[in-house]
Amino acid sequence: MSSSFKRLLLGKPIPTESENRDQLRKHTALAVFSSDALSSVAYATEAILAVLIIAGTFTLGLSLPISLAITALLVIVGISYRQTIHAYPGGGGAYIVARENLGVVPGLVAAGALLVDYVLTVAVSISAGVAAITSLAGALGYPGLREYGVGLALIFIATITLLNLRGIRDKGLLFALPTYIFVLSILGMIAYALIRYFIVGAPDLPPPASIEPPVNAELISAWLILRAFAAGCTALTGIEAISDNVQDFKPPAARNAATTLTVMIVLLVTMFLGITYLANLYGVTPNSVTNETVLSQLARGVFGIGPIYVLLQVATALILVLAANTGYADFPRLAFFLARDRFLPRQLANRGERLVFSNGILVLGIAAAVLVVLFQANPIALLPLYTLGVFTSFTLSQLGMVRRNLRTQTNGSERAALISGIGALLSGVVLVMLALTKFIHGAWIVIIVIPILVLGFQVIARHYTRVAEQLSLTTAVRPQPIRRLTAVVLVSGVHKGMLPALELGRALAPDNVTAVYVNLEPDQGMRIRSRWEEWGCDVPLVVLDSPYRSLVTPVLKYVQEIEGRYRDDQVMVILPEFIPSRWWEHLLHNQTGLLLRAALMFRAGKTVISVPYKLER
Structure with missing residues (x-):
């Protein structure tokens, strides 16, 4: 009976020779591996505004130049990851790049940062999706749904864990439709809102709560700009996912992955800047009273409460929930590379009956569920922990590409090293800013956890080394017959x-x-x-x-x-x-x-x- 129930949940086993049939085309891969990056536009602008409004509404106009600076960083990092895709078509991302070019310890630091980030990706995406659902329910007159946020988040985690256990063929079809509905909805809202604003004018939205500016406004505003920039860098989360999964693309895998990454960057930049510009144009601010998201307020102001508003909110909730798939796509594969190199238990290198790393998927689901319960499915409380690991891996990966390009000395390697060097420098500066501005808001947890993980990797590696030495036949003596x-x-x-x-x-x-x-x-x-x-x-x-x-x-x-x-x-x-x-x-x-x-x-x-x-x- 248990075997039949397992078949019902996961489907029939897939033979090893069918693995290549599940490789993805560009349009499907964009939905599977870009949902985390694309969905970040639902909360990146709000994260910037939530920091700036502390100094008063007069600082909200700074959100657009801050977003432009983040966009420049995003483009540079994206170009660097295109180089990584062509240099490492086997995948592995920052861990492989840093380990091969900078050494074992930097590689393990990048791996630990990414593992933490992937767990947070699931927790933040699911929590933000639940926030979109409760915002929609509140706008429709059902504010009581917020009390069940944690339960909804756990149900979503269980569901998406099950979908990933079924394998890439099933989830590729499932993820494509919500992702493209979300992208088209956001682009359509931006276009319609701009046309309406310049023809009809801005709609009447509830005025923001008056906030008295602090006494030393100039000093605090400078610090807040750094904090707002660091908060908005959540827009960069997930852009490394495609470089981690190049082998899942149909041949020519590297070229298809690079093209998909370029399309993702263009869409991400357009939606991020568009939402930030509309928030300034329409005077939308974070609402601490109703907890309605900035995106929900924009959609309600542009379309009113009707079918289009509901469609956009539902699409937002779906892509935020499904954005957790980036963590499910990358965490098990990174765990496989670490287990293959004897830095994690070997069970994480085993593939299940559906040709997926089932143990890694289950570990990720359990860890994300624990975080959701501890932080009560509050995405704002989780965001300070989020981007630190991302920029740690960004910095190490791009430093590794600098060294690789200088070592190979091929045509264009110096230009490539320069681009990666600029990306590494900017990522390193942002990493320091994140550590300083978000330390007391929860980033200290990540700063402590990553060294603990690196130490754990080394302990596991020493164990496997000792086992191999003791099982080696080099010092073995042929056994004597038992008398x-x-x-x-x-x-x-x-x-x-x-x-x-x-x-x-x-x-x-x-x-x-x-x-x-x-x-x-x-x-x-x-x-x-x-x-x-x-x-x-x-x-x-x-x-x-x-x-x-x-x-x-x-x-x-x-x-x-x-x-x-x-x-x-x-x-x-x-x-x-x-x-x-x-x-x-x-x-x-x-x-x-x-x-x-x-x-x-x-x-x-x-x-x-x-x-x-x-x-x-």
């Missing part, structure tokens, strides 16, 4: 479950087999002895007294004593175990077999054989 085999059968009583174990012991060591019973109660030993004469199969029985009612200690002492009798002896412990027919029936038994097996294998290091006896229903 004497002693079998010890541990019995808990005289019953049908022990008979197969006794037979196995007699077959393996007919002259050196002994049954052992640990006597925990005084009268039990006599009962066992009396029944053993009939059912013991001519195997001698040793009863070990345990006055302190310990099961493991007497067995370990006895096995150690047996081992010490002969130098060429191989001691083999046989454990008869009965297996209940239903899973819940395991809870009704002591599971002493597990305790004994763990004690013998991890303490004594002996050969342990379990002989199961399956019970019928």
Whole structure:
């Protein structure tokens, strides 16, 4: 039944030879890998305005020049990532680039920053999608939906996790329609709003709440400009996703990926600047009373509350929820590269039945759900943690491309190194700004977590190195034939479950087999002895007294004593175990077999054989 339920949820297994059939065309890949970057326009402008309005409404006009500066940075970083796509068509992104060109530790720093960022991508995107839904509900007269924000976010995380477990073919078809509806809705709103403004004029929107400017306005405004710029840099999140997944494009993969990245940058710049310009033109500000998003206020002011407004809000909510797919596309693949290089558990390198890295997808879903619960699905509370990891990876990736271009010395390598160098410099400056302006707002958590992750990567790598050294045949000695085999059968009583174990012991060591019973109660030993004469199969029985009612200690002492009798002896412990027919029936038994097996294998290091006896229903 569980197998049938799994097939119903995930679909039939996909054979390995079908992997190439699931590679994506450019229009589908744009929806799958760009949803995070494109959806950031729904909250990037609002993040800038939310900082500027602290100094009063007179500073809101600075949002447009700040957005232009962010756009310039976005274009430079995008050009640098085009170079990365052609240089590393196998994918891997900042981790591979930094590790190959800057060293192992910088590569691990980039990997740790990206892993944190991908978890935050899911948490922020889902939370922002829920905010769009509750804004729509509030505008339609149902403000009470905000109370169920966390529950909605968890449902969305579970749903998108399941969709990713089904594989790329299913999610490519699902993600294309909402992404293109969102893009067309935003572009249509910008065009219609500009035409309407210059022909009819701006609509009447509720005036923003009056905010008294601070006493030292000039000094604080300078600091706020830096904070607003850092907040608006959320518009750059997700632009590295295409370079991480070049191998998922149809051939020629590198050229198709580079073209898709260019289209994404053009759309992102157009929508980001358009929304920021409209917010200035229409005088829209963040509303702390109703918590209605800036995009919702713009759409309501342009179209009024009607079908087009509802369509735009629904499309916004969908793409924000589906934008989490960027994390699901990149986190498992990056985890695969790290596991392949022995910096993460090997289970994360295994692909499931649907040709996806199922373990990485599940880890990401659980981590994002924990963040959503801790921060109560509040995207504003999560945003300060968001961009620090992004710009850490940006900076290291572009520094790696600078070194690679200078080392290769091919045609155009100096120009490419210059572009990457400018991108690295600007990304590094923004990284410092983010660390300073967002430190007390939550960025300190990321600053602490990334070094912890790097340390964890190194600990895991040392473990795998030690295992490889100890398993290496370079220092191995050919094993000598076993001259004497002693079998010890541990019995808990005289019953049908022990008979197969006794037979196995007699077959393996007919002259050196002994049954052992640990006597925990005084009268039990006599009962066992009396029944053993009939059912013991001519195997001698040793009863070990345990006055302190310990099961493991007497067995370990006895096995150690047996081992010490002969130098060429191989001691083999046989454990008869009965297996209940239903899973819940395991809870009704002591599971002493597990305790004994763990004690013998991890303490004594002996050969342990379990002989199961399956019970019928």
